[in-house]
Amino acid sequence: MAGLATPMTLRVAVTLGLPDRLRGGGASVDELAEQLDLAPVALDLLLGHLATLGVVERCAAGYRTSTFGANLCVDAGNGLSDLLDLNAAGGRAELAFVELAHSVSTGKAAYTHRYGRDFWSDLAEHPDLRTSFDRQMTHRIREQLPRIVDGYDWSRFTAVVDVGGGRGSVLAAILAAHPGTRGHLVDLEPTATEARRDFGALGLDQRTEVTAASFFDPLPAGADAYLLVDILHNWGDEDAHAILARCVDAVDPAGRVLVIEPVGGLRAETESDLAMLVIFGGRERRLDEFRALAAPHGLVLETMTGLTARRCLLEFRLDSSPTR
Template identity: 75%
Template sequence: MDHEDDAADALRRMAGLATPMALRVAATLGLPDRLLGDGASVERLAAELDAAPIALDLLLAHLATLGVVERTPTGYRTSAYGEHLRLDAGNGLTDLLRLDTAGGRAELAFVELAHSVSTGRAAYPRRYGQDFWADLAEHPHLRESFDRQMTHRFREQLPRIVAGVDWSRFSSVVDVGGGQGSLLAAILTAHPGVRGHLVDLEPTAADARRTFTAQGLDDRARVTAGSFFDPLPAGADAYLLFDILHDWDDEHAHRIMSRCAEAAHPAGRVLVVEAVAGLRADSESDLAMLVIFGGRERGLDEFRALGSAHGLLLDGVTELTDQRCLLEFRLSADG
């Protein structure tokens, strides 16, 4: 095979959908958990799953080619490699891959990528009839999986995010769209002089209350159930937007920044933590933001313009982790 054939074969493999879908269906069916130990026969597994035996065998054969399962004299069993797809593996993969979770369902919107490229809009509503956030509101199991995914997403980076910012400068921090409260709880634990206020929609807000109670922070942490498109608790020293703005198009991102600017006191700060194009963003994530949300990973000039429209000046940029930067905005004197 010559170089041109090698290149064509590599491109074909990158474009193929069989492998990524096989892995997602395997995770959705729970095959890595069902095939532990000595494994199981195709017939028994098909009966348990109410699946077509021949079709299930075809799926398992491809998973064996990938090294996810191993053939046994009587059927298949999960390999050591495939155990990374178990529910209890602790790596968050199941919430990203299963077709009945928010992450797995959302990525199927990539089949409508051409629509997003043509229009600049999210493909998710085209595939599912409503946007991602409406889907989460309507289906509690999707919201629950999304909250887990978001908590797991930055778990390993949490110590660096807490240590990489002098949070003690602020007597009060409002975590805008703060999810289940893991980040704010870590900040408050590390800095006993700081008080926190988290804003998110119910029932995520209820989860945050439980997080703060479990960590003994009820005396310094408040929770308000609400949207960041509505007025925010006023007068705090800092308003934190962690992985928020890239989920939204420009119109909605401006609305969020406007709420932060109007709530902050004159010496207050708006802290944006997320990937920044050209610094800590990757092209795959950029496409995902477009397809799922109609958003994108913005560059520094875009962030400057976004803040400036609301009297906010970009005052500093810190590369916190290999995935995220801190952008610190202050109110301009004539804002």
């Protein structure tokens, strides 16, 4: 439980691209060291531990990637390379856990303390980080899409605005299942451009609009559903209030604000709770916290639906009482 050697060995191996470079017949330590400008003796120590872990195996050439180690290759299709690569958004963010004590003592994001800017500013400053983050988010939700689509009656809505919807995989899945529904995605550039391209490739360009904007800015108005997928847990209460306020300003009076994310004490893992704190200064809110967050905006929790093992859908309506 205390050792850092193994998790850092895996991260450094993926960052160096070793699982990909050692596929097939493998290579010798000296060859790899020369190619990557590494210290041969130190590289041999790293590969030795990777062999102990079963990620690589010794062969005539030196070392080669094992069948198990192939899971760490870029094209493995499981998203692990983006989570482990220290030059990708996920891998870089994980290193903020080194500053966990700062978050616990202040309640603020350790990411900002470590890197001198918050996570979102870092993505804006480094396009490669944003690209890897968009890829990570698309992969993270992919396997859950069927249950997200089938677990809720999306046909109730004529227009869904996906607020901070990334490249639009969730919205695209909803629209594909419900031909009578239109969609409007809001996200920053260059993610918005990628979403337009993806919608076009799926034949959804006639039923979708994409707006390149922040969800802290006014949202496209008049839709009957505003969807927030894995958004609010990335923000502290002040910013979460601002996001909800934009949704309430835009939604049709009879419409709904829909929140899909883990709910503390129900579908949220304690590790995810800490990750939200360390990276974003957020958390996995409990139901009472969601109610408290929504109430100042005149939002009432109508229903909660368990969609997947990790995510719930919270349906909020505007309070129609005369005192509102």
